[in-house]
Amino acid sequence: MTTPLLQVEALNIALPVDGELRTVLHDVSFSLEPGRTVGLVGESGSGKSMTARAVARLLPPGARVRGRLEFDGASIVDLRGEALRRYRAGDVSMIFQDPRSAINPVRRIGDFLTEALRINGGMSSRAAGARAVELLAEVGIADGARRLRQYPHELSGGLLQRVMIAATLAVRPRLILADEPTTALDVSTQAEVMAILGRLRAEYGMAMLFITHDLDLAAAVCDETIVMYAGSVVEQHRGASLHEDPLHPYTAALAQARPDIDRATRRLPAIPGYPTTAYEVPPGCAFAPRCPHAVAACTTQEPQLVPIGDGHSRCIRAEELRGRMLTGPSTTEGVA
Amino acid sequence: MTTLTAGEVEVTPPRRRTWGWTRGLGVSGWLSIGVLVLVLLLAVVGPLLASQDPNEGNLAQGFGAPSVEHWLGQDANGRDLLTRLVVGARTAVIGPLLVVVASTILGTVLALAAAWFGGWFDTAVARVVDAVFAFPGLLLAILATALFGAGLPAAVAALSIAYTPYMARIARSAALRERGMPYIAALRVQGIHGLSICVRHILPNIRTLVLANATISFGFALIDLAGLSFIGLGVQPPTADWGAMVGEGLAGILQRYPQESFYAGALIVATVAAANVLGDRLTTRSEGRS
Numbered sequence: 207m208t209t210p211l212l213q214v215e216a217l218n219i220a221l222p223v224d225g226e227l228r229t230v231l232h233d234v235s236f237s238l239e240p241g242r243t244v245g246l247v248g249e250s251g252s253g254k255s256m257t258a259r260a261v262a263r264l265l266p267p268g269a270r271v272r273g274r275l276e277f278d279g280a281s282i283v284d285l286r287g288e289a290l291r292r293y294r295a296g297d298v299s300m301i302f303q304d305p306r307s308a309i310n311p312v313r314r315i316g317d318f319l320t321e322a323l324r325i326n327g328g329m330s331s332r333a334a335g336a337r338a339v340e341l342l343a344e345v346g347i348a349d350g351a352r353r354l355r356q357y358p359h360e361l362s363g364g365l366l367q368r369v370m371i372a373a374t375l376a377v378r379p380r381l382i383l384a385d386e387p388t389t390a391l392d393v394s395t396q397a398e399v400m401a402i403l404g405r406l407r408a409e410y411g412m413a414m415l416f417i418t419h420d421l422d423l424a425a426a427v428c429d430e431t432i433v434m435y436a437g438s439v440v441e442q443h444r445g446a447s448l449h450e451d452p453l454h455p456y457t458a459a460l461a462q463a464r465p466d467i468d469r470a471t472r473r474l475p476a477i478p479g480y481p482t483t484a485y486e487v488p489p490g491c492a493f494a495p496r497c498p499h500a501v502a503a504c505t506t507q508e509p510q511l512v513p514i515g516d517g518h519s520r521c522i523r524a525e526e527l528r529g530r531m532l533t534g535p536s537t538t539e540g541v542a
Numbered sequence: 543m544t545t546l547t548a549g550e551v552e553v554t555p556p557r558r559r560t561w562g563w564t565r566g567l568g569v570s571g572w573l574s575i576g577v578l579v580l581v582l583l584l585a586v587v588g589p590l591l592a593s594q595d596p597n598e599g600n601l602a603q604g605f606g607a608p609s610v611e612h613w614l615g616q617d618a619n620g621r622d623l624l625t626r627l628v629v630g631a632r633t634a635v636i637g638p639l640l641v642v643v644a645s646t647i648l649g650t651v652l653a654l655a656a657a658w659f660g661g662w663f664d665t666a667v668a669r670v671v672d673a674v675f676a677f678p679g680l681l682l683a684i685l686a687t688a689l690f691g692a693g694l695p696a697a698v699a700a701l702s703i704a705y706t707p708y709m710a711r712i713a714r715s716a717a718l719r720e721r722g723m724p725y726i727a728a729l730r731v732q733g734i735h736g737l738s739i740c741v742r743h744i745l746p747n748i749r750t751l752v753l754a755n756a757t758i759s760f761g762f763a764l765i766d767l768a769g770l771s772f773i774g775l776g777v778q779p780p781t782a783d784w785g786a787m788v789g790e791g792l793a794g795i796l797q798r799y800p801q802e803s804f805y806a807g808a809l810i811v812a813t814v815a816a817a818n819v820l821g822d823r824l825t826t827r828s829e830g831r832s
Contacts, residue, residue, distance in 0.1 A: 262731050267660050295733020308728040310743050321742075322732045373732065383731075 209279070210237035211381060211413050212261065217273035219253075219260060220485075227270055228485035230256050232437045234273075236430075240380065241411040245428035247421060247448075247460070249481045253437040254417045258383045261415065262300050263290060277381070295326045299374040301403075303386040305366035309358045315369055316354030322376050341372040345402050364395035371402060375410075382407070382414045388423070400427065421449045421461055430517075433457045436492040437484025443517035451529070453519035455497045458531035491521070499527055571823035577816035581809075585635040588628040596621060596629040597780045605799045617787075617802050618794055627805055630782035634810070637698050637776070638763035644702035646756045649709025654740045656710075657717035667714070671707040679704035680766050687775040694777055697770050705759050712755050716748040750828035758821030761814040768810050784810050 217234040220227040231253045238244045246254035259265055260275060263282060275282045277297060285293055302308035309318050319341065320334035329337065335354060342350035345368040358366060367387060374382060387403065388396035404427065407414055418424050424431045425448040433441040433454060441454035452458040459477045479496040482488075488495065494504040503522060511518045514525060521527070567575070599621035606616035614623040656667040679701050686700035687693070720726065721744065729739050768785025770776035777783035779790070784806040791802030 262727075264727050264730065291733050291735065293733075294731050298731065300728065300731040302724050302728055304724065307724040310725045310729075310747070312746055313743070321729075321734060325735065325738060326733050370728075377732065 209239075211240045211278055212238040212415070213274065213276040213279075214257070214261075215274040215276075217257070217260065217271070217275060219256060219265065219272075220270045221266060222268040228483075230437050230484050231260070232484050232487075234434075234437075234439055236432055236439065236442065238381070238413050238415060240413050241407075242429045243407070243414040243416055243427055245424035245431040246415065246417045246434060247419060247424050247431055247457075248434035249419065249460075251481055251483055252434040253484060254434050255385055256437075257434075258300070258385050258415055258417055261381075262294065262298060262383055264300075295322065296377060297379055298381045298383065299377060299379040300383040300385065301367070301370050301374060301387045304390045305363060305370045306358065306390075308370060309366060311358050313357075314354065315356050315358065315361065318358075319354065319369065319373055319376065322373065326377070337376070338372070341375050342369070344375060344406065345369075345372045346398070347372070362395075363391050364399065367391060367395075367399050368402065371399070371406070375406060378410060378412075380412060382412050383417075384414055385417045386419070387416075388420075389418070396423075421457075421464060425449050433460070436482040436487050438487075438492060438520065439511060439518075440493065440520045441517060442511065442519075445516050447516060450532075451515065452531055453514050453517055453524055453528065454493075454521050455499045455523075455527065455531055456493045459496075459498070461532065499523060499531065566827045567820075567823050570819050574816035574820035574823070577812055578820065581631060581635060581813050581816075584628060584631040586632075588631045592625045592629050594622045594625045596625045596782045605794060605797065614805060615801055617790065623802060623805065626782040626787060627784070627809065630784050630787060630806070631809075633694070633777050633781060634764065634768065634784040635813075637694050637701075637767040638760050640698045641701045641705055641763040641767070642756050642760045644698075645705035645709050645759060646752060648702070649706045650713045650745070650752055652706070652710045653713035653717050654744060656714050657721045657744070658736055658740055664714075667710065671710050674704065674707045677704060679762075680769060683766065683770055684775060687770070692775045692778060694767075697767060697776050701763055701766055705763060708759065709752070709755055713748055713752055716751050717744050720744045720747050750824060754821050754824030754828055756821075757817050757824060761817030761821070764810065764814055764817070 214237065215235045217231055218229065219231040220229050222228075234253070234257060236244060246257060248254045256265075260271065261277075261282065263285065265271065271283055277293065282293070309315075316335060316338060319338040320329075320331060323329045323334035323337055324331055327334070338354055339350035342353060347353055347365065347368055353361070353365075353369070361369065367390075370387075382403075384403070388399050391399060400423070403414075406412070416424065416428055425446045429444070431441075431443045431448045432439050433443070433448075433456060435456050441452070441457050443453060443457075448457065449461045452461055456477075459475075462475050463477060465474060477496055482492055482495070484492075488505065490503075490505040490507055491497070491500070491509050494500045497504065501523065507522060509520045509522045511520045512524065514528065599616065599619040601620050603616050603620035604618050606612055606620060608615045612622045612624070614627070617623055617626065652667055652671075656664040682704045683697045683700040686696040690696040717740075726739060726743065729743060730736075767776055768783075768788065771783050771785030772789040774786075774789065777786050779786065787806035788803045788810070791800065791804070791806065794800060794802050
């Protein structure tokens with residue numbers, strides 16, 4: 207096992223809302239080795255984006271951070287000024303969910319792509335322009351010179367996301383934070399973008415923190431997947447068997463709430479109830495109120511992350527439920 | 543572009559962005575631009591056009607009627623009115639222009655800094671802005687002339703400070719909205735310097751609003767400075783100035799000779815109205831676009 211590039215340990219984040227601090231992340235721990243991909247999966251508000259933002263130091267003002275957050279052995283939490291700028295400019299890049307809002311609409315693609323090269327790389331604008339065309343070619347955009355003169359609104363979402371990836375490559379970071387990079391794209395474009403991302407990652411040996419709510423995508427892309435619920439890690443799963451062998455009832459419920467091409471279903475089973483936010487978690491297991499497998503002990507006993515199979519699960523019944531959850535009572539309940 | 547009827551789409555070809563700022567001004571907007579350009583032109587070349595000395599008069603010809611030599615007649619001191627109006631354009635325009643430039647730069651810089659840094663700095667800027675708001679601009683200017691002597695410099699400096707909060711408040715809210723956009727976060731993760739993001743990204747995105755507000759401020763500043771000159775605290779005699787001429791013409795009104803006040807007043811009203819209409823059009827357009 208190599209030394210981790212990114213080490214997150216007991217990360218707690220609270221944000222000020224109406225004058226009080228509300229917990230959004232609770233004891234999140236994971237590590238990411240160089241060149242590998244870790245997925246973060248969960249519903250909206252589960253804390254997956256907040257985790258990535260903490261790594262990029264993009265938390266809202268007033269956020270309180272506790273725990274360890276280390277990049278290459280050095281703490282990210284204490285970075286200030288020039289050191290923080292250098293860390294962002296050279297070590298870490300972020301790809302955003304909606305490329306259209308992540309690129310300044312009033313400036314040309316060329317301005318966007320060459321800005322980092324000119325300012326942080328010290329290139330002349332001619333050299334930066336030539337490099338930008340190369341970068342666009344690497345993400346499969348052939349007529350780069352023409353694209354550089356265009357404005358963001360003249361490009362499709364898929365093209366823009368490739369431009370975004372090209373901008374990421376410009377600095378050749380060691381870590382890419384991909385925050386639902388394909389969510390805003392249509393399915394065929396999604397596949398293309400993921401293919402480009404995968405190829406470039408392999409080529410340059412970049413590590414990636416991949417955020418998605420698509421279990422299949424996570425299972426296909428990631429070396430390890432972390433499932434989050436209400437600001438906590440509920441399952442940690444190595445390998446590609448996340449959706450076939452869920453270790454936590456929440457993962458199983460997510461897996462069942464997606465369409466299966468081999469199965470004719472008139473109505474997809476949904477998870478009953480609402481997602482809980484981290485600051486209003488009930489005592490015991492956060493997922494217990496919505497869990498089809500909950501027993502009395504679930505509401506009194508706070509579950510710990512225990513090793514099981516290919517990973518860890520934060521469920522007191524993990525061992526006895528393993529392998530039974532996908533055909534468990536939730537399917538019949540969903541119909542009834 | 544939410545409300546475009548089918549007809550408009552067919553008729554209007556997509557314009558290039560480079561000329562985007564002229565879009566949607568309408569007839570009134572263009573007319574206002576025309577008036578303002580004329581006035582500014584007059585301010586620049588006016589003194590060169592004048593064939594007579596604006597300050598030299600013939601007391602014997604006081605309140606002289608329009609003639610071949612004096613197209614608009616003469617004032618109480620027998621000075622040529624047209625010459626004084628033409629020459630007075632420069633003093634009437636330069637003051638408000640300085641006020642607008644100073645308050646716009648100061649206000650925008652404060653707004654960008656406040657929006658960027660947030661926290662206690664933002665709060666401090668907001669408090670100071672509120673405090674300055676409490677003083678009417680004219681009062682501040684009168685105070686300044688009382689302290690530093692009557693004349694344009696003190697009045698312009700005071701008005702520049704008094705006008706800064708308006709610009710700061712408008713620019714700050716726009717900058718704050720822009721600051722929260724994902725593309726700003728994207729730029730920060732790229733390691734782009736904060737100053738660079740403010741100047742090259744946030745500023746261009748709020749410039750229409752800043753420009754619109756600057757245009758409206760010009761009208762108000764012109765009125766305030768003309769008012770100061772009118773009561774004798776601004777431009778000092780014998781220098782020709784529209785505001786001062788309205789004041790000097792007062793004596794004539796009582797003697798059935800309202801021309802001087804009327805002409806100077808009409809020029810002020812036309813200029814201010816043009817600035818207001820143009821500013822209004824620019825504001826409406828920038829709102830329609832976002």
